[in-house]
Amino acid sequence: MVxxxxxxxxxxxxxxxxxxxxxxxLALEALGHLRRRPNWRQVLHQMVHLGVDSLPIVMxxxxxxxxVMTVQTAHEFIRYGAQASVGGVVFIAxxxxxxxxxxxxxxxxxxGAAITAEIGxxxxxxxxxxxxxxxxxPVAYLVVPRLISCALMLPVLCIFANVIGTVGGYLVATTxxxxxxxxYLHSIKMFAVISDVTGGLVKTMVFGGIVAIIGCHKGLTAPxxxxxVGKATTGSVVTSMILIFISNYFLSLLLYx
Numbered sequence: 439m440v441x442x443x444x445x446x447x448x449x450x451x452x453x454x455x456x457x458x459x460x461x462x463x464l465a466l467e468a469l470g471h472l473r474r475r476p477n478w479r480q481v482l483h484q485m486v487h488l489g490v491d492s493l494p495i496v497m498x499x500x501x502x503x504x505x506v507m508t509v510q511t512a513h514e515f516i517r518y519g520a521q522a523s524v525g526g527v528v529f530i531a532x533x534x535x536x537x538x539x540x541x542x543x544x545x546x547x548x549x550g551a552a553i554t555a556e557i558g559x560x561x562x563x564x565x566x567x568x569x570x571x572x573x574x575x576p577v578a579y580l581v582v583p584r585l586i587s588c589a590l591m592l593p594v595l596c597i598f599a600n601v602i603g604t605v606g607g608y609l610v611a612t613t614x615x616x617x618x619x620x621x622y623l624h625s626i627k628m629f630a631v632i633s634d635v636t637g638g639l640v641k642t643m644v645f646g647g648i649v650a651i652i653g654c655h656k657g658l659t660a661p662x663x664x665x666x667v668g669k670a671t672t673g674s675v676v677t678s679m680i681l682i683f684i685s686n687y688f689l690s691l692l693l694y695x
Contacts, residue, residue, distance in 0.1 A: 460659070464577065465651045468585050471578045480583035488549045488584070489591025493598060495548065496541050500599040503536055504528060504606030512615035524615070525622035526629030528607035529600075533634040534694065537599040539686055542645035545592055546678040550653040553584055554674035557657025558667040566658070576658070585650040592646035593639040600635060637693040644689060645682050652678045 508528055515524050557580055560566050566576050604626070611617040653674045660670035 457655075461651060461655050464581065464655050464658075465647075467577050468581045468651065468654075471575070471582045472586075474578070476582050476586060477579070480579075481586050484583045484587035485591050488552065488587050489595060492545060492548055492591075492595060496544055496595050496599055497602045499540060499544055500532075500537060500603040501606040503540060504532065504603035505610045507531065507536070507603075508607040508610040508615065512611055512617065516615065516617075521615075521617050522621050523625050523629065524611055524617055525604075525608070526625035528611075529604050529626045529630045530634050532600050532603040532607075533630070533638050535638075535686075535690075537596050537603055538638040538641040538645065539682065541596050541599045542592065542642060542649070542682045543679055545588075545595065545646070546649045546682060547675055549588065550649045550674045550678045551671045553650065553653030554657040554660070554671045555667060557654055558660030558670050561658060561660050562662050562664075562667060580658075581650070581654045584654060585647060588646035588650035589643050590646075592642040592649075596638055596642040597635075600638070633693075640693060641686060641689050644685055648681050648685065649678045652681065 508524065511527065512521070512524050515521050515527075557566075560580075566580075569576050569579060608619070608622055611622050612619050656670040656674035656677070660667050
């Protein structure tokens with residue numbers, strides 16, 4: 439019984455290292471293709487499909503995140519006479535952590551699943567084999583445009599998320615918490631610095647690359663059949679979210695220590 443349990447753990451660890459190795463190889467191959475001129479028509483198409491179409495759900499998520507954060511903190515700040523710092527705290531929290539991480543999580547749920555399902559469907563219907571027959575590299579044709587699009591569009595989405603999250607906090611602070619508009623905006627000018635925003639944008643570029651590479655890897659290695667594509671899609675979203683949270687810790691240590 440114990441031996442079987444240990445064997446199961448060992449197989450899972452070995453499988454995890456194997457998958458990690460293939461992901462790294464795919465990422466290095468895609469980065470190598472970046473030295474050549476990418477297909478900008480494909481890149482622009484993916485930027486619209488993966489980035490612009492994700493804007494409504496990102497803005498809705500961050501609007502209510504900013505509102506909830508202000509609801510939870512404003513009254514406590516007022517109790518201790520620190521209401522003049524509410525706007526700065528909300529803005530810094532949005533710029534450093536909430537906007538980059540939550541935008542990346544929403545992005546992983548929508549875009550990561552879409553990438554995996556699309557490429558996985560191409561694999562099981564042998565379209566990727568057809569690309570190889572036509573002397574077209576699947577990594578250059580499929581992975582590189584999605585990698586560029588995710589790395590460029592996620593920071594753009596994060597900028598919108600910062601703005602709408604701060605606006606949501608402003609609405610709650612001025613409407614329900616009794617904090618003046620001047621105090622809210624002035625605290626942002628007093629406490630926030632440009633690195634609070636730029637650091638979050640750097641994070642989102644890394645997160646976008648993670649979502650793209652994991653989504654493409656899961657799609658290219660999807661098992662045969664509709665069930666295999668479904669499992670690959672689920673695995674893509676879960677793995678991307680886990681890696682986003684792990685990398686966020688190390689990026690925060692690097693950027694804000």
